[in-house]
Amino acid sequence: MDCIPKCPRNAIAEGGDPLYIDRDRCDLCGVCVNICPSRAFEICGREMSIDMVVEEVLRDKAFYSYGGVTLSGGEPLYQPRFVSRLVRELKRHGLHIAVETCGHVSRRVFDDILDYIDLIYYDLKALDEERHIAFTGVSNKLIISNLEYLAGRDVNVVVRTPVVPGYNFVDLEVEICRLVEFVAGLGIGRLELLPYHRFGEEKYGMLGREYRLRVSPPEIGYLREIVDKCRPRNISAEVKTPILT
Numbered sequence: 001m002d003c004i005p006k007c008p009r010n011a012i013a014e015g016g017d018p019l020y021i022d023r024d025r026c027d028l029c030g031v032c033v034n035i036c037p038s039r040a041f042e043i044c045g046r047e048m049s050i051d052m053v054v055e056e057v058l059r060d061k062a063f064y065s066y067g068g069v070t071l072s073g074g075e076p077l078y079q080p081r082f083v084s085r086l087v088r089e090l091k092r093h094g095l096h097i098a099v100e101t102c103g104h105v106s107r108r109v110f111d112d113i114l115d116y117i118d119l120i121y122y123d124l125k126a127l128d129e130e131r132h133i134a135f136t137g138v139s140n141k142l143i144i145s146n147l148e149y150l151a152g153r154d155v156n157v158v159v160r161t162p163v164v165p166g167y168n169f170v171d172l173e174v175e176i177c178r179l180v181e182f183v184a185g186l187g188i189g190r191l192e193l194l195p196y197h198r199f200g201e202e203k204y205g206m207l208g209r210e211y212r213l214r215v216s217p218p219e220i221g222y223l224r225e226i227v228d229k230c231r232p233r234n235i236s237a238e239v240k241t242p243i244l245t
């Protein structure tokens, strides 16, 4: 293919279909992106300063009457100093601020930003500690302790739990009801169940990575039936429909 851009680090292997990029060699210099005539190459993400982010956010402020800014990731709270300064700056402009987090951070990180944020989307991947360790590599003790702490603070919390049958849930009916009870017991008013889907499979291929999670997605109607059966009062528990982003 004569349209393949010349890579200064020889990271692009010619002749492969799809094209193979050796990511150990690639230093994200962007040369291929800039010269590829068919725009087949793209670098996702870029470094930005606080001022740049704020400027970009404010450009659309007129459309924020029903929302605001959501700090997402990866894990935004793994960049606590940046987030700390950013939320202060965004709040100065009167914006509604939400943060998506896995909760596996020091309590101090939350204390530092709580006065400036309005909503936390909090990942709780499994109630069972051993299963949590098996599938995420860390204990859920810190995550649950932070969740209990946040439940008592003046901030809205929505707990989000992925449902991956055979991984974080084995007996769906029993364990979903247990989760609903647990979240309701903390006084948290909203739980969202996120059924496993395979939309990420193609992205893995584009990154030259093997997609190894071969699980059948759960039946959404069945999950909704379970939630209807076990929903206690004082909590809105919802099964979200996966959306391709």
Ligand code: SF4
Binding pocket: 006, 007, 008, 009, 010, 011, 012, 021, 025, 026, 027, 028, 029, 030, 031, 032, 033
């Ligand atoms: S960004 Fe493109 S040109 Fe630069 S090292 Fe990576 S593959 Fe090569």
